[in-house]
Amino acid sequence: MSWVQATRLSRGLLRGWGSICGATLTGPPFSQVPPKAPRGLHCSATVHSSDSWLVPLPPEPPRKPTKAPAQHEELFGAAPGERDKASFVRAVQHFEQRSARKRGHVDFIYLALRKMRDYGVERDLAVYNLLLDIFPKEVFRPRNIFQRMFVHYPRQQECGIAVLEQMENHGVMPDKETEFLLIQIFGRKSYPMLKFLRMRLWFSRFKNINPFPVPRDLPQDPVDLAKLGLRHMEPDLSARVTVYQMPLSKDWTGAADPTQPHIVGIQSPEQQAALAQHNPARPIFVEGPFSLWLRDQCVYYHILRADLLPPEERKVEEIPEEWNLYYPMQLDLDYGRSGWDDYEFDINEVEEGPIFAMCMAGAHDQATLAKWIQGLQETNPGLAQIPVVFRLAASTGELLAASPGLKEPPPPPPQSQEEEEDNLQRQERGQS
């Protein structure tokens, strides 16, 4: 959350609730003072001379995060052994007991936000509510029109927004209690509240927007993950998943024997029929690896495909004369559909060759994939006669190169943790 964003937020707030100070809106936009300015007053604001809020500021030069231990670090560092929700909650309670006036609560909340992932509570709504509960109540609520007009207690509001933003990043939907807390802390017309309302609005809109949902918690076992990924890609529900080879060691993290990686394949009955009809004179190809992202995991798959038949070799599907005992399958008329009912015109179809099967394997070399083809031959006897060409891409992708072993490379999450922390720290520094 940079200052630019805050500025935009404030702009939005003023627009959204323009009734408060409609006149001011017409004037030059307000902006928060830059971090350098003296910050004696909570509601200090100066008139910005340029329209810089319209244009995104150039990114700040990356500052090296100072590795000095943050305040209150000791609360979390106390018990390194057990890191779960209970100990997290204990740390928070400890903080509340330690300082009755809640001195340094903003720092503590930022720290706690950073620590959440370590404790595995980053998706726990109750914990977020607990963090918000640290804020003193009623203190930061604007009490008159001027306070309301400008950002009242900006640092605290920023901190509240940071909490909500972390919730947003982890897909945690705020609830009534969050709303109640925010109203108590910042009042109904405040930036965290605005953020809250936007989350309520858009989360519900976006939550089920993906027609191909991925389960929230992915299976840890690579075989299960491969099954899930293959099912995810295959539109035909009658398709059968086959495990051609189990990894020798079931241990996900341990050093499994690289000579026997897992091989999981999927094939639908239609693909099987198409493969049976394939002309053995034409080769088929094993291609890959292609990547597939399932939430924060990247898996790789291979396909078995053939080239598109040249037009002269395609068989036109004939309607047999004596097919349907009850009604004619085609009419003996020499005129077809008229333009009005012809919806084909705006569909641009690119023809591709058929895909006969897909697989996910622990290793992407030819030996492993040959085993897959061997396994496929059991259910597709015709495959033995067809030459198979392996067209494997050199593992140039950095993700691939990162871990050649059994374990799929741990891909960086969309916004890596470090970066996130860096952001948080930057915000803190900017304000303090």
Next chain:
Amino acid sequence: MSVCVLFLRSAARSCRALAAFPASRRTLRTSPPSGAFAKELFLGKIEKKEVFPFPEVSQDELNEINQFVIPLEKFFTEEVDSQKIDQEGKIPEETLEKLKSLGLFGLQVPEEYGGLGLSNTMYARLGEVMALDGSIAVTLSAHQAIGLKGIILAGSEKQKIKYLPKLASGEHIAAFCLTEPSSGSDAASIQTRATLSDDKKHYILNGSKIWITNGGLANIFTVFAKTEIIDSDGSIKDKITAFIVERDFGGVTNGKPEDKLGIRGSNSKQLSCEVHFENTRVPVENVLGEVGDGFKVAMNILNSGRFSMGSFVAGMLKKLIEMTAEYACTRKQFNKNLSEFGLIKEKFALMAQKAYVMESMTYLTAGMLDQPGIPDCSIEAAMVKVFSSEGAWQCVSEALQILGGSGYMRDYPYERLLRDARILLIFEGTNEILRMFIALTGLQHAGRILTARVKELKRGNVTTVMQTVGQRLWDSLGRTVDLGLTGKLGVVHPSVADSANKLEENVYYFGRTVETLLLRFGKTIVEEQLVLKRVANILINLYGMTAVLSRASRAIRSGLRNHDQEILLANMFCVEAYYQNLFTLSQLDKYSPENLDEQIKKVSQHILEKRTYVCAHPLDKAS
């Protein structure tokens, strides 16, 4: 025994009378019948000659039929215990014997082969009685409507002489073996195979058939199997051939009996089961029709047997009305008989109306079929089947409703009737498939005739386009349509003239709509099943309207008993059907708000992609 002797004698007499009858009728009708009433409807025309006046039988013939019917009715009401048949899942041996002695196994077998040689009309009349027990009706139909029909329709003289007499007497029972586990209506996926032996005298038959009614009981099977045929251009092709297979040929075994929802009387091992053929040697002379012609044979058999369902159902419904009326007039609630409640009365009106329309359609179709020549009434027969099976399901369900809780109990026959009625929507071609047949056959006919016109319109021929636009404008001004049913010399009686005008209007606009549909879709209309269904629905209504108008007019003019009731029923049905048709016609418009095709397709698409109901639970929350 005296009953059946009388019966047989009267049967023989009636057949003689019948043999004389067509000749006399032929003189009355000068133009050759084309059997094209339904097809002409697609062009917005009514072939009056086909359907007016309502077909009649001569007084002699009527007397003969009644002599048939009375003892038969007595037998079914007094001696057949339907409940027992249903519970035990078996038709008792003595009942079967009695049926044989009554001659019910050879109703439509020509007289010279020992059958009764009944006309379609008379067969329909007897069907009303036979329908009093669902299981017996199914057994008899499977035997003669499809089982031995192949021999009558496509058999050689030799085959007829060899097989028909024993089949007609009931000594042998026939079964029709077409359905396979992998092949319902898809003839191309038939797996049973017949290969010619080395000495070219036998076919070796291998394969298995399922859901064969009479499968365990039959001695003669009509079996459809794939054979290799050398085409005219020298290539080898698989084609279907029909065979007459005797159980004595060897290698015929029965699989497990099938446990069914309804018609449980044919449940037992002997009556409905799988039939397996293992290296059965079928002599070459037992090929039915030509080698490779099996597809046409099967189609003809299936098309010919359908119309009779109308009279079977009508007979059942009339019985049902009697039983429920009895209940409604005696059961008291709130010091009133059930019969005094409006909602109960409504149900009786519905049942009467359905029965009336069904009867009219059936006997009109039977009359058309009985005309000399070989009229093609397959569309009409299919319409009768669809209408009557759906009517049966609806009426039995309403009857159950009148009974309330008692209807649900096994002590009463209603739940059995409901179960039995359910099969009607499925067998002899499911109603969905028959709707496709009705619509596509008609559209094929209309499409051929309109080819020139459609082509000119597509090319943008100014005269034709102007003509069409002018016609549409003229139509939109709400001109009255007159196709000549009413008026001074009209074929329809003035009491139902209003309804006749409604029919004319519907027919005219139906013709216009068909033209538009052909213009829009051309031959690709085969893929538009939702459109085809609506076309079929309209056509069924139109045929029903025509049938009741024709019948009611005749009833008034010849002064039949209670013809005022007929006028009421006819008018009621016509008004209902008229508004239904208007609605359906507007649904066939591309941009009409009633047309929900796109939405329907999307909804089912979502579901079928996921193979589950996709909506979130009403208690679910987004967060």
